[in-house]
Amino acid sequence: MADALGYVSDETFDDELSRAGETVILLDFTADWCAPCKAMEPILEGIAEEYAGRMRVFRVDFDECPDVADRYQVMSLPTLILLRDGEPVQRVRGAQNRRAIVELLAGAEL
Amino acid sequence: MSAAPSAERELPVRAPGRHLRLSPTLLLVPATVFLLVLFGWPVVNVLKQSLFDHGFTVREYTRAFEPAYRRILLHTIEIALSAAGLSLLFGYPTAYVMARVRPRVRIVMVLVVGAAYLSNPLARNYAWIFMLGTRGVVNDTLLRLHIIHQPLDLIFNRTGLLIGMVHILMPTVILILLATMLAVGNDPLRAAASLAAGPFTAFRRAYFPQTMSGVVAGFVLAFVIGSAIFTTAAMLGGQNDFMMSNEIVDQVQALNWAFAGALAVILLGVVLVAILIVQRFLGAGALVDRGGVMARNAPVRVVRVHEGRVTAAVDAVMNRCWRWLPGVVAVVVMVYLSLPLLIILPISLGPSRFITWPPSGVTSTWYSKYLSEPAWRHATVNSFEIAGITTALSLMLGLPAALGLARSRSRLRGPILAFMLSPLIIPNIIAAIGILFFFSKFNFTGNVFSVALGDTIEALPLATLVMLAALRNFDPAIERAAASLGAGPIRTVFKVTLPILAAATATAALFAFMHSFNSLLMAMFVGGINATTLSKQMWESLADFEPTITAVSMLMVGFGLLVFIGLRLLQRRDRTGSLT
Numbered sequence: 185m186a187d188a189l190g191y192v193s194d195e196t197f198d199d200e201l202s203r204a205g206e207t208v209i210l211l212d213f214t215a216d217w218c219a220p221c222k223a224m225e226p227i228l229e230g231i232a233e234e235y236a237g238r239m240r241v242f243r244v245d246f247d248e249c250p251d252v253a254d255r256y257q258v259m260s261l262p263t264l265i266l267l268r269d270g271e272p273v274q275r276v277r278g279a280q281n282r283r284a285i286v287e288l289l290a291g292a293e294l
Numbered sequence: 295m296s297a298a299p300s301a302e303r304e305l306p307v308r309a310p311g312r313h314l315r316l317s318p319t320l321l322l323v324p325a326t327v328f329l330l331v332l333f334g335w336p337v338v339n340v341l342k343q344s345l346f347d348h349g350f351t352v353r354e355y356t357r358a359f360e361p362a363y364r365r366i367l368l369h370t371i372e373i374a375l376s377a378a379g380l381s382l383l384f385g386y387p388t389a390y391v392m393a394r395v396r397p398r399v400r401i402v403m404v405l406v407v408g409a410a411y412l413s414n415p416l417a418r419n420y421a422w423i424f425m426l427g428t429r430g431v432v433n434d435t436l437l438r439l440h441i442i443h444q445p446l447d448l449i450f451n452r453t454g455l456l457i458g459m460v461h462i463l464m465p466t467v468i469l470i471l472l473a474t475m476l477a478v479g480n481d482p483l484r485a486a487a488s489l490a491a492g493p494f495t496a497f498r499r500a501y502f503p504q505t506m507s508g509v510v511a512g513f514v515l516a517f518v519i520g521s522a523i524f525t526t527a528a529m530l531g532g533q534n535d536f537m538m539s540n541e542i543v544d545q546v547q548a549l550n551w552a553f554a555g556a557l558a559v560i561l562l563g564v565v566l567v568a569i570l571i572v573q574r575f576l577g578a579g580a581l582v583d584r585g586g587v588m589a590r591n592a593p594v595r596v597v598r599v600h601e602g603r604v605t606a607a608v609d610a611v612m613n614r615c616w617r618w619l620p621g622v623v624a625v626v627v628m629v630y631l632s633l634p635l636l637i638i639l640p641i642s643l644g645p646s647r648f649i650t651w652p653p654s655g656v657t658s659t660w661y662s663k664y665l666s667e668p669a670w671r672h673a674t675v676n677s678f679e680i681a682g683i684t685t686a687l688s689l690m691l692g693l694p695a696a697l698g699l700a701r702s703r704s705r706l707r708g709p710i711l712a713f714m715l716s717p718l719i720i721p722n723i724i725a726a727i728g729i730l731f732f733f734s735k736f737n738f739t740g741n742v743f744s745v746a747l748g749d750t751i752e753a754l755p756l757a758t759l760v761m762l763a764a765l766r767n768f769d770p771a772i773e774r775a776a777a778s779l780g781a782g783p784i785r786t787v788f789k790v791t792l793p794i795l796a797a798a799t800a801t802a803a804l805f806a807f808m809h810s811f812n813s814l815l816m817a818m819f820v821g822g823i824n825a826t827t828l829s830k831q832m833w834e835s836l837a838d839f840e841p842t843i844t845a846v847s848m849l850m851v852g853f854g855l856l857v858f859i860g861l862r863l864l865q866r867r868d869r870t871g872s873l874t
Contacts, residue, residue: 246648
């Protein structure tokens with residue numbers, strides 16, 4: 185279910201986020217050469233489906249969105265950033281399994 | 295290789311007027327005991343652990359043959375066979391050209407192959423990630439040249455995995471084939487040409503059969519190494535390219551050791567069956583000849599091809615292109631082997647926080663970061679310490695072993711030689727699991743010595759082989775002359791034998807050092823957080839990528855190149871075993 189994940193670019197990022205509706209958004213910073221980012225894709229698809237209605241998940245390709253990566257000071261890939269009302273509330277670096285992501289979301293009371 | 299004729303009978307080292315008498319066979323004891331304790335027993339213990347859990351059980355094996363794991367096993371065999379086959383297909387013409395070009399050209403080609411051989415495999419995998427991505431060097435170049443209009447899917451699939459694996463396996467195959475071809479020489483081709491055979495016909499009928507020992511040894515070694523590679527599958531492969539060694543690593547990290555042991559035993563079984571098949575069809579001498587050097591002059595059974603219309607048709611086509619085809623393949627292979635190593639430099643100097651091609655400027659930021667970050671500094675110190683200890687152990691045990699193997703006429707010599715070389719033809723992940731089980735029992739993990747002892751299991755046979763090859767041309771009469779002049783056996787070794795073997799010993803030391811410096815498994819399994827090496831730090835950086843890794847990769851490749859140049863200089867001093 186690739187549709188569960190949203191994809192953004194530098195130009196569309198702000199519009200997509202405001203259109204998303206949900207107050208909680210998970211940004212997944214990725215790149216096409218990043219193997220662990222690829223490995224996390226099916227996990228994030230599952231998470232996006234499971235939390236649909238409560239949270240949106242956006243994949244942010246570093247090469248497409250260098251400005252967004254700069255704005256959130258992403259220094260390594262993969263990086264997950266949880267936004268609540270547009271502000272980062274949680275950040276985690278490195279490849280994560282499903283349990284770690286669920287714990288991250290539970291920490292944000294989701 | 296066979297021992298020098300003058301060493302046909304066992305030569306006790308004896309000083310005149312003294313009673314000290316050393317049997318060469320005794321020199322084999324330290325290395326044999328080391329490998330029995332740290333390789334033989336741990337591997338047997340893996341089998342035991344997988345079969346006994348409060349009594350005999352085949353539970354782990356039943357689980358290991360469930361469809362999911364059967365599929366992984368089949369993928370592993372398929373991938374290892376494909377990678378070994380491709381390495382041979384492209385490596386053979388390359389070695390063929392290298393054996394026939396002028397020495398100066400051969401030196402350059404050997405330098406390229408040797409630099410690839412000694413470069414850290416993880417650094418090479420990273421290089422391929424930078425090369426093959428959608429916006430990587432290959433796709434970018436093809437798009438700019440308008441050869442393609444959409445980026446090709448070259449990574450995170452079987453294509454990417456095979457490109458990366460062949461890059462790791464092919465240098466081994468080429469070096470083995472080159473040694474065989476230099477021993478065969480050009481006489482068979484000249485003889486066939488004098489009988490009016492076309493160039494390909496002469497090659498097929500007179501030359502190729504003589505190089506079969508190299509073909510077999512190269513293919514089997516590539517298959518063995520390929521079956522145990524897990525980093526390339528994780529870094530370049532797709533979701534269906536998960537290999538047995540990846541599963542074993544995952545199970546070890548999940549603390550399912552008995553199941554990991556069962557999977558390792560199954561992998562070992564597959565490799566042993568492959569070796570038995572080769573020996574059954576191609577002769578027992580295919581992998582290790584009587585003198586103990588792989589693939590040189592080993593007697594192998596030649597598969598006879600029925601001469602008929604098909605071979606005549608093939609000859610007719612190939613005779614036309616055989617004069618240029620191997621040369622074209624060799625050029626392509628040289629570019630393939632060297633390009634990823636060269637491309638890391640500009641990428642590591644790029645200012646972007648992530649990988650971009652072409653780089654938009656030049657900066658030394660990532661090198662400074664490598665030097666300033668304690669984790670990388672600590673890993674560098676550990677790598678040098680572990681490789682230093684491994685080298686010292688390999689020489690202390692390997693030199694007496696090589697002397698013993700060259701001089702002993704005992705009936706035990708053959709079996710001991712086969713045992714000593716077995717760590718090289720058994721996937722290293724099995725020895726690593728054995729060492730993990732063994733050291734954990736004694737709580738001897740998490741330090742540089744445990745990793746160095748593990749690395750010595752493979753470094754010792756490598757060092758022994760190098761010194762054994764040098765002893766081929768060593769005349770024991772020189773030692774007898776020293777003894778007749780009153781030198782004792784120990785003095786003879788230090789004043790006569792070791793100085794003559796100095797270059798070979800230094801070569802063996804560099805091989806042992808680089809083996810340990812590039813190795814990952816032992817550091818992963820028994821190093822813990824206290825003995826993190828550069829390879830382990832690079833592996834862990836994969837899950838949390840930042841560009842310092844490009845600088846580290848470049849330094850690792852550069853270090854491999856420097857070491858290979860050092861080896862070349864040593865070989866110039868001592869022509870024994872030189873490939874040029």
